[in-house]
Amino acid sequence: MKNFIVIKNLDFCLDSKPILKNINLTLDSKEFISIIGSNGCGKTTLSKLIMGIYPYTKGSIKIENREVSEMSLFETGRKIGYLFQNPEKQIFTGTVYEELSFTYKYREDIDKKKKEREIQEILDTFDIGYLKNKSTFFLSQGEKQRVALASVLLNKPKFLILDEPTTGLDYKRKEILSEILDKYKNKIGVLLISHDYEFVKKHSQRIMRLEGGA
Amino acid sequence: MNNPIDPRTKLFLVLCLSTIGLMTRNILLLFSISLVGLIISKMLGGDFFVLIKRIRKILYIFFFIVIIQSIFTRQGVPLINVGGFELVTDVGLNRALGYIFRVLIIIISGVIISTSSERDTIQGIIQLGLPYEFAFMTAIGIKFLPLLMEEFKDTYLAIQLRGINIRKLNISERFKITSYIFIPVVASTLNKAKKISISVENRGFRAYDRRTSITSLKLKYRDYLIIMISLTTAFAVIYFKWI
Amino acid sequence: MNDILLQGKNIYFRYSDKSPQILKNINIGLQSGKIIGIVGLSGSGKTTLMQILNGIIPKKIQGLYEGRVLIKGEDISKKEMGNISREIGTVFQDPDTQIIFSCVEDEMAFGPENLCIEKEDILKKIEEVLDILDIKHLRYRNPNKLSGGEKQLVVIASILTLDVNILILDECMSQIDDKGKVLIKKGIEKLRDSGKGIIMVEHDLDNLSIADDIFVLNEGELKIFEGTLV
Numbered sequence: 001m002k003n004f005i006v007i008k009n010l011d012f013c014l015d016s017k018p019i020l021k022n023i024n025l026t027l028d029s030k031e032f033i034s035i036i037g038s039n040g041c042g043k044t045t046l047s048k049l050i051m052g053i054y055p056y057t058k059g060s061i062k063i064e065n066r067e068v069s070e071m072s073l074f075e076t077g078r079k080i081g082y083l084f085q086n087p088e089k090q091i092f093t094g095t096v097y098e099e100l101s102f103t104y105k106y107r108e109d110i111d112k113k114k115k116e117r118e119i120q121e122i123l124d125t126f127d128i129g130y131l132k133n134k135s136t137f138f139l140s141q142g143e144k145q146r147v148a149l150a151s152v153l154l155n156k157p158k159f160l161i162l163d164e165p166t167t168g169l170d171y172k173r174k175e176i177l178s179e180i181l182d183k184y185k186n187k188i189g190v191l192l193i194s195h196d197y198e199f200v201k202k203h204s205q206r207i208m209r210l211e212g213g214a
Numbered sequence: 215m216n217n218p219i220d221p222r223t224k225l226f227l228v229l230c231l232s233t234i235g236l237m238t239r240n241i242l243l244l245f246s247i248s249l250v251g252l253i254i255s256k257m258l259g260g261d262f263f264v265l266i267k268r269i270r271k272i273l274y275i276f277f278f279i280v281i282i283q284s285i286f287t288r289q290g291v292p293l294i295n296v297g298g299f300e301l302v303t304d305v306g307l308n309r310a311l312g313y314i315f316r317v318l319i320i321i322i323s324g325v326i327i328s329t330s331s332e333r334d335t336i337q338g339i340i341q342l343g344l345p346y347e348f349a350f351m352t353a354i355g356i357k358f359l360p361l362l363m364e365e366f367k368d369t370y371l372a373i374q375l376r377g378i379n380i381r382k383l384n385i386s387e388r389f390k391i392t393s394y395i396f397i398p399v400v401a402s403t404l405n406k407a408k409k410i411s412i413s414v415e416n417r418g419f420r421a422y423d424r425r426t427s428i429t430s431l432k433l434k435y436r437d438y439l440i441i442m443i444s445l446t447t448a449f450a451v452i453y454f455k456w457i
Numbered sequence: 458m459n460d461i462l463l464q465g466k467n468i469y470f471r472y473s474d475k476s477p478q479i480l481k482n483i484n485i486g487l488q489s490g491k492i493i494g495i496v497g498l499s500g501s502g503k504t505t506l507m508q509i510l511n512g513i514i515p516k517k518i519q520g521l522y523e524g525r526v527l528i529k530g531e532d533i534s535k536k537e538m539g540n541i542s543r544e545i546g547t548v549f550q551d552p553d554t555q556i557i558f559s560c561v562e563d564e565m566a567f568g569p570e571n572l573c574i575e576k577e578d579i580l581k582k583i584e585e586v587l588d589i590l591d592i593k594h595l596r597y598r599n600p601n602k603l604s605g606g607e608k609q610l611v612v613i614a615s616i617l618t619l620d621v622n623i624l625i626l627d628e629c630m631s632q633i634d635d636k637g638k639v640l641i642k643k644g645i646e647k648l649r650d651s652g653k654g655i656i657m658v659e660h661d662l663d664n665l666s667i668a669d670d671i672f673v674l675n676e677g678e679l680k681i682f683e684g685t686l687v
Contacts (some may be wrong), residue, residue, distance in 0.1 A: 082375050
């Protein structure tokens with residue numbers, strides 16, 4: 001879908017400090033776009049505004065023609081999967097299997113009969129079958145990230161936002177993440193927030209730089 | 215934070231307010247102290263209403279308890295009678311209001327203290343003669359509370375971003391969701407606490423018996439004036455037995 | 458010949474009888490005026506090795522440990538953590554667990570105040586470090602409200618004010634953008650030139666471009682890196 005996310009004339013201040021100025025951006029549903037920029041330029045803030053985590057008052061953000069300010073968090077979460085910079089924030093159960101089953105347990109709109117098949121598929125796609133019964137407490141940073149991303153993708157979002165996913169990953173884990181993203185390319189839209197220019201260049205169809213809030 | 219009033223003066227103010235608050239049962243006096251405290255906190259730049267907004271969910275529980283307390287008090291003259299059942303008495307109402315005002319005074323005291331940076335507050339406590347470790351631990355403890363609230367908030371947010379409509383869940387499911395938030399947050403906080411303790415030791419914490427400071431507080435004329443007024447007022451209230 | 462500031466001799470470590478051997482016969486020496494880089498995959502034991510070199514293991518974290526660590530010839534096991542902090546400054550991976558205060562200046566003053574350095578010297582050092590890292594604009598900001606990379610710069614700054622001779626940087630550049638990395642590397646080089654010894658642990662070889670020697674930690678063993686940096 002063209003214009004899956006449309007941002008128009010967005011201004012944003014945090015604690016009276018201007019962070020974003022006159023942001024205009026359009027993202028299509030199967031596009032892979034990256035936003036790069038220096039520390040503190042507002043990349044993560046922009047991603048949180050799109051998700052509705054921060055409220056905005058000036059400008060417009062629409063997802064599938066619906067204003068984000070009129071949507072609840074669970075509604076944006078159903079359309080866009082969000083991977084936090086620190087994946088620990090989105091892992092809340094005891095084992096990897098429970099984590100992947102979590103959404104099936106509490107969402108009324110998901111087909112629960114497909115649960116086992118879909119979980120197995122994602123374990124295979126992410127190559128984390130060996131972690132199925134492992135405690136989430138003992139996962140490494142890279143493993144946590146894969147489990148968090150897998151859980152988010154089980155929601156079948158149409159779009160994905162990844163906030164600095166390569167932080168703390170060695171080259172081997174970056175390669176694994178790369179492979180996973182390649183599997184989803186052209187099937188799902190991705191907004192990658194990163195300062196890792198090599199990784200960004202490898203995957204993105206479009207790269208935008210955020211500097212001075214614009 | 216560049217507040218001109220010394221943190222020790224604020225500590226003293228808070229001590230006076232909370233002492234009278236604890237000692238009196240007079241609702242009018244409690245109301246007056248709360249109002250005075252609110253005005254002081256506003257003059258010092260504190261934002262009472264921002265804090266109330268942040269803790270409003272806890273306040274709902276608190277008000278619920280207050281209402282229960284006032285309903286189940288049998289002593290005194292009945293004020294609200296429903297079908298022969300004494301719902302609220304004057305003693306019950308008095309107790310409930312007293313409870314509300316005392317908690318308000320505690321919150322206002324917290325707002326007053328928070329108008330100084332934790333660095334200045336630590337320095338103030340040290341210059342009052344208390345050990346640095348005590349002051350530092352208190353400041354870190356206070357810092358941890360909003361961190362804990364942030365963690366709860368982030369985890370709750372993450373659950374909703376999984377597309378879960380919490381309002382549509384039944385009570386037992388909502389309760390279960392709360393337990394999902396609680397465990398990782400506490401585990402993460404304990405983990406952070408351990409790392410912070412290693413980090414501060416790595417920076418020489420308690421390496422020696424004494425330490426220097428780039429901050430040094432000096433009480434000014436207005437601090438002495440505020441302390442005198444607070445002391446006199448508190449003393450007068452106690453002396454004239456308005457308590 | 459440069460002084461040997463820090464030495465690790467015949468270091469072996471595992472967390473328990475049942476856990477795998479993480480470090481096997483590690484020998485490492487850090488000279489003054491040198492930067493050592495250590496690279497390795499996640500889980501290879503880099504952070505564990507750093508925790509042994511700065512005394513956290515076994516003083517704060519238990520495990521089955523063998524070997525010796527010497528600071529200028531003195532056995533670290535005979536020193537208290539507080540005294541070790543006069544010699545070794547460590548920047549850990551997660552800035553949120555190293556930031557205590559709500560003002561950058563207070564954060565930077567904390568360490569030297571603990572070590573009884575006089576007020577004027579502390580303020581002078583703060584100015585110097587803010588300049589080296591080009592973060593003067595952050596001096597009175599609340600570090601908790603900064604971005605991940607800015608926070609890490611503040612943490613590095615707060616360790617640099619300690620004026621230690623040995624610096625251990627454990628993946629400190631993982632959240633920093635290219636501009637920030639250039640600044641930090643510049644700062645580290647200045648420290649090296651002033652005679653400090655620095656150990657940098659990183660995932661990314663590119664971050665170790667300023668290292669004099671690079672070692673690879675793989676399967677518990679430390680070996681010289683024999684590739685070339687691109």
